[in-house]
Amino acid sequence: MSLLTTLLVLVVVARLFGKLFAKYNQPEVVGEILAGVLLGPSVLNLIYPDRQLAGIADLAVFLVILAAGLEMRFSDIFSAMRGRGLALAAFSFFVPFLGAWPVAVYFELDPMRTIFLGLCVSITALPVAAKMLESMQILDSRIGNYAVATAILNDVAALLVLGVVLALPEQPTAREFLSVGMLSALKLAGLFALVLAVNGVLLGMERLGIAVSAIPERLIGVFGPEALFGLVVLFVLGFGSVSEALGFHFVIGAFFGALLIDKRHFLASRYEELKKTLASVTGGFLAPVFFAFIGLKFDVDAIEEIGFVLAVLSVSIVTKVFAGWIGGRWVGMSSREALGLGCMLNGRGIMELVVASIAYQKGFIGAVMFSTLVLMGLVTTLLAPFLFNRVMPAATLERYRQGETV
Numbered sequence: 001m002s003l004l005t006t007l008l009v010l011v012v013v014a015r016l017f018g019k020l021f022a023k024y025n026q027p028e029v030v031g032e033i034l035a036g037v038l039l040g041p042s043v044l045n046l047i048y049p050d051r052q053l054a055g056i057a058d059l060a061v062f063l064v065i066l067a068a069g070l071e072m073r074f075s076d077i078f079s080a081m082r083g084r085g086l087a088l089a090a091f092s093f094f095v096p097f098l099g100a101w102p103v104a105v106y107f108e109l110d111p112m113r114t115i116f117l118g119l120c121v122s123i124t125a126l127p128v129a130a131k132m133l134e135s136m137q138i139l140d141s142r143i144g145n146y147a148v149a150t151a152i153l154n155d156v157a158a159l160l161v162l163g164v165v166l167a168l169p170e171q172p173t174a175r176e177f178l179s180v181g182m183l184s185a186l187k188l189a190g191l192f193a194l195v196l197a198v199n200g201v202l203l204g205m206e207r208l209g210i211a212v213s214a215i216p217e218r219l220i221g222v223f224g225p226e227a228l229f230g231l232v233v234l235f236v237l238g239f240g241s242v243s244e245a246l247g248f249h250f251v252i253g254a255f256f257g258a259l260l261i262d263k264r265h266f267l268a269s270r271y272e273e274l275k276k277t278l279a280s281v282t283g284g285f286l287a288p289v290f291f292a293f294i295g296l297k298f299d300v301d302a303i304e305e306i307g308f309v310l311a312v313l314s315v316s317i318v319t320k321v322f323a324g325w326i327g328g329r330w331v332g333m334s335s336r337e338a339l340g341l342g343c344m345l346n347g348r349g350i351m352e353l354v355v356a357s358i359a360y361q362k363g364f365i366g367a368v369m370f371s372t373l374v375l376m377g378l379v380t381t382l383l384a385p386f387l388f389n390r391v392m393p394a395a396t397l398e399r400y401r402q403g404e405t406v
Helices: 003-023 027-037 052-070 074-080 082-106 113-123 126-135 142-164 174-207 214-223 227-245 249-258 270-299 306-328 333-344 348-362 369-391 394-401
Strands: none
Touching: 003 027, 003 052, 003 270, 027 270, 027 369, 052 227, 052 249, 052 348, 082 113, 082 142, 082 214, 082 249, 082 306, 113 306, 113 369, 113 394, 126 142, 126 333, 126 369, 126 394, 142 174, 142 306, 142 333, 142 348, 174 227, 174 249, 174 369, 214 227, 214 270, 227 249, 227 270, 270 348, 270 369, 306 369, 333 369, 348 369
């Protein structure tokens, strides 16, 4: 098939599968990945993940990260880092990360694969969690607030660690690990300092009474309203370019660049217009291509050792739910609330798949590990709403919305 025909088939099937899953209150991303599995070498062998599709998938990764960054707020991250919320987020990240190590030791994984396994197990998918919480009308509840804050910090921590790990050689010695790790940490600190400086300038302009929203309005006056999306992309690409120049993946800088874009920097109508444009380009076309492309790379034959797959699934689910429950109890939740929080944090999906895809593309993990991580992302994303509904049934949720203790 030609590239255009391949893209057409991939987008149509992925969108159909995504909408089918959404109809039954499941994340669309799961259906889109399964569409890729169906069309790819594992089942029908109609489409192969070649370099042309890989290039389009790279563009899709950028826009997926841009969309994720726009869903978060720079101020929300710092708000989440105050008080016991930071302890909850740290606990929900490090417990799964450390829980992956016994599995890695038992199956004799090298240090690099161990780190990536820990990272993917530790992540919580913010868009998936936020969408499920919103559909249940509890996004503004205690579970919702802590789940979103924890997901934000988990994703940011994972991207920071990813930035350092990508700068390491595939088989680092202890000395290389220390020296390269320290250098990468310094470079990452420089990137973060740039982000903080730009954020400080924007806040300073607001304190001086300078309307930041007037800047994009003037640019739109010169280049036209259609240029808004392009201007935002250029702004974020600038941070991505700095990230690449420092030796990190462009996703790292792009994510932090997107975090700086706040609705306060635009007129309300412009911001909604921006989100609609991004949703059309990303959600309607490129995101399904990316997730279907991950499905294409999934190799069912690579999953030879069922014991390894079951161990990864068990550790990822148990450690995340346990960490969320302990953390929820620590911040004062009831036992049922805390368990519901742990179930919600168990959903991975988007960010975990981005990390796994980057690791596979860079050669840090092989087909066996990649396919296992994709399967883990699918299973945990499907299980998150199911487990949550078992812990918090409809009657309990209704009482919870009314402010009663559960």
